[in-house]
Amino acid sequence: MHSPSRKDFVSLTFTGSGNYNSKQWRRQSCWRKWKQLSRLQRNLILFTVALMLVCGIATYPAVTEHFRGLTVVVKEDEGHVLKPVIPEVLPEPPSAKQKRAPHKRGPPGLQNRLQKKGTGSDIQVEENPIQDAKKADKEEGEKPLVKRGALIEADQATEGGTAKEAENKVDVPAVEQEDHSHEPEFDRLEAVRDAFRHAWKGYKEFAWGQDELRPISKSYGEWFGLGLTLIDALDTMWILNLREEFEEAKTWVSTELSFNKNVDVNLFESTIRILGGLLSTYHLTGDTLFLDKAKDIGTRLMPAFNTPSKIPYSDVNIGKGTAHPPRWTSDSTVAEVTSIQLEFRELSRLTQDTRYRAAVDEVMQKVHKLEGKQDGLVPMFINTNSGQFTHLGVFTLGARADSYYEYLLKQWIQGGQKETELLEDYLQALEGVKKNLLKKSSPNSLTFVGELSHGQFSPKMDHLVCFLPGTLALGAHHGLPADHMELAKQLMETCYQMYAQMETGLSPEIVHFNMHEGSIRDVDVKLADRHNLLRPETVESLFYLYRFTKDRKYRDWGWEILQNFNKYTKVSTGGYTSINNVRDPEYPSPRDKMESFFLGETLKYFYLLFSDDPELLSLDKYVFNTEAHPLPIWSSAE
Numbered sequence: 169m170h171s172p173s174r175k176d177f178v179s180l181t182f183t184g185s186g187n188y189n190s191k192q193w194r195r196q197s198c199w200r201k202w203k204q205l206s207r208l209q210r211n212l213i214l215f216t217v218a219l220m221l222v223c224g225i226a227t228y229p230a231v232t233e234h235f236r237g238l239t240v241v242v243k244e245d246e247g248h249v250l251k252p253v254i255p256e257v258l259p260e261p262p263s264a265k266q267k268r269a270p271h272k273r274g275p276p277g278l279q280n281r282l283q284k285k286g287t288g289s290d291i292q293v294e295e296n297p298i299q300d301a302k303k304a305d306k307e308e309g310e311k312p313l314v315k316r317g318a319l320i321e322a323d324q325a326t327e328g329g330t331a332k333e334a335e336n337k338v339d340v341p342a343v344e345q346e347d348h349s350h351e352p353e354f355d356r357l358e359a360v361r362d363a364f365r366h367a368w369k370g371y372k373e374f375a376w377g378q379d380e381l382r383p384i385s386k387s388y389g390e391w392f393g394l395g396l397t398l399i400d401a402l403d404t405m406w407i408l409n410l411r412e413e414f415e416e417a418k419t420w421v422s423t424e425l426s427f428n429k430n431v432d433v434n435l436f437e438s439t440i441r442i443l444g445g446l447l448s449t450y451h452l453t454g455d456t457l458f459l460d461k462a463k464d465i466g467t468r469l470m471p472a473f474n475t476p477s478k479i480p481y482s483d484v485n486i487g488k489g490t491a492h493p494p495r496w497t498s499d500s501t502v503a504e505v506t507s508i509q510l511e512f513r514e515l516s517r518l519t520q521d522t523r524y525r526a527a528v529d530e531v532m533q534k535v536h537k538l539e540g541k542q543d544g545l546v547p548m549f550i551n552t553n554s555g556q557f558t559h560l561g562v563f564t565l566g567a568r569a570d571s572y573y574e575y576l577l578k579q580w581i582q583g584g585q586k587e588t589e590l591l592e593d594y595l596q597a598l599e600g601v602k603k604n605l606l607k608k609s610s611p612n613s614l615t616f617v618g619e620l621s622h623g624q625f626s627p628k629m630d631h632l633v634c635f636l637p638g639t640l641a642l643g644a645h646h647g648l649p650a651d652h653m654e655l656a657k658q659l660m661e662t663c664y665q666m667y668a669q670m671e672t673g674l675s676p677e678i679v680h681f682n683m684h685e686g687s688i689r690d691v692d693v694k695l696a697d698r699h700n701l702l703r704p705e706t707v708e709s710l711f712y713l714y715r716f717t718k719d720r721k722y723r724d725w726g727w728e729i730l731q732n733f734n735k736y737t738k739v740s741t742g743g744y745t746s747i748n749n750v751r752d753p754e755y756p757s758p759r760d761k762m763e764s765f766f767l768g769e770t771l772k773y774f775y776l777l778f779s780d781d782p783e784l785l786s787l788d789k790y791v792f793n794t795e796a797h798p799l800p801i802w803s804s805a806e
């Protein structure tokens with residue numbers, strides 16, 4: 169029991185007689201009790217009441233929010249999202265200095281969020297990109313993503329990106345980048361057809377019948393003067409079911425195309441683009457117009473093989489029937505003389521004229537026996553007089569050697585897997601790649617293929633090398649060791665990262681990988697290597713990897729790349745352009761050139777990547793030449 173006399177605590181006892189329900193009694197009784205309290209007791213009570221009042225006012229909004237939060241559905245970023253009542257982690261308030269990275273690409277662990285304005289140098293950036301990525305992701309979650317685009321206006325021009333050009337830069341309005349990522353494949357196929365139509369529109373309006381469109385200046389460039397883009401694009405139009413465009417182009421081939429011209433053409437380029445394009449169009453359509461034209465150009469290219477060594481010259485005059493090496497050397501490029509075989513062999517099969525095949529087979533037989541290889545890897549040059557490799561000791565899977573390796577495998581496939589020398593050379597070369605050229609980058613351990621120069625390794629990799637994942641996967645599909653497929657997957661990731669780690673999401677022509685521990689990021693790009701020519705190799709490999717694995721990530725990667733081509737290389741008046749700087753999304757600096765392989769290869773491989781029909785150019789029936797023209801695999805009787 170508490171003693172009522174004690175004054176150090178409050179004790180209110182509401183007892184007494186009378187009508188305690190009456191208001192007056194209660195008022196009087198309370199007042200009396202209050203008066204009976206000590207000053208300390210009264211102050212304590214007043215203090216407690218005041219405290220409760222202050223707390224009540226302070227917590228009122230949170231309480232009401234709590235109850236609202238249980239039911240409110242918030243519209244966010246076009247979707248309806250039920251917001252969690254209590255976020256797991258409260259976001260830091262954004263400071264004025266914090267900038268959200270404008271692009272979101274790739275697995276967060278490997279994205280490069282170094283969205284530095286004015287990317288003058290690649291080399292030293294203090295932040296850790298992975299931490300940056302996480303931070304940027306977190307920031308992205310805080311506010312709706314505003315995506316910018318840069319559809320290039322034709323008068324925004326320019327090769328080189330000079331200061332004057334920058335001055336003249338037209339500020340283009342922001343364009344919403346559409347996100348079709350969760351829509352059916354149909355939309356992606358349509359997006360490829362749209363891209364083709366847009367490219368074709370520019371070609372038709374400003375370069376019809378010429379070699380290449382110059383979309384910024386709304387003009388054209390000539391290389392051989394043979395309608396190169398039109399011929400390279402024929403089978404793509406057929407495959408994409410763009411029949412109206414195809415018929416127009418076919419009319420041009422039948423009425424305008426003549427190879428009886430006094431022009432020098434490059435043997436390799438005209439074989440893979442023109443001869444290859446005509447042969448595959450013949451196979452797809454059955455129209456002998458294309459076979460006749462193929463035979464005409466094939467025959468006109470044959471003088472290239474009239475050399476002391478039978479290793480062909482690089483250039484042929486298709487009107488005069490003469491051939492010669494480049495002015496400054498009697499060497500030819502190894503990739504060029506060993507990547508014309510699929511086409512000439514097929515021409516022999518179709519025409520029953522063995523001369524074409526005999527010429528190119530002889531080249532392969534000679535190269536097979538040559539000294540100067542290292543573990544199956546070939547140098548980049550071969551002399552047309554001596555028939556020997558020159559510039560010994562330098563090995564790459566990039567420019568000047570790349571398609572030698574590709575055609576070893578593909579000739580073996582084309583010929584029904586009977587030519588064992590080709591297979592042996594291919595397998596040996598792959599061992600050479602693993603032993604001499606394959607390394608891992610730092611910090612993310614990306615597998616890459618570097619180069620070797622007189623025993624010195626260089627971590628340089630051309631975008632051209634990105635044909636290799638697709639070729640490795642193709643070999644594994646045709647029964648070669650399963651570890652080829654594992655390597656294909658690793659290299660595919662690397663080639664994708666060459667896009668994803670750039671500010672435009674487009675790969676540069678050449679990258680250098682970091683190998684030393686403590687590197688900040690995997691990929692560096694030298695100033696001179698920042699261009700993108702709309703090349704196909706990565707998309708090509710994504711197509712093979714998707715066909716064989718059905719892993720949807722390859723399609724999603726391809727979709728990202730297509731969107732970035734649309735964002736940074738599409739010219740408003742028609743066509744797409746190569747760009748000078750993949751590291752500057754504000755001003756990628758158009759080069760004013762649409763290479764024929766963008767239509768012949770890049771868009772075709774996009775379409776095949778997104779197509780669900782495995783019978784659309786089945787890889788058990790067709791082998792693609794190095795310009796993406798499908799040629800039949802011969803039956804075992806042939």
Ligand code: DMJ
Pocket residue numbers: 571632703704705765769794795796
């Ligand atoms: C194309 O002409 C061919 O793919 C060739 O094998 C390499 N160069 C271009 C595309 O990059």
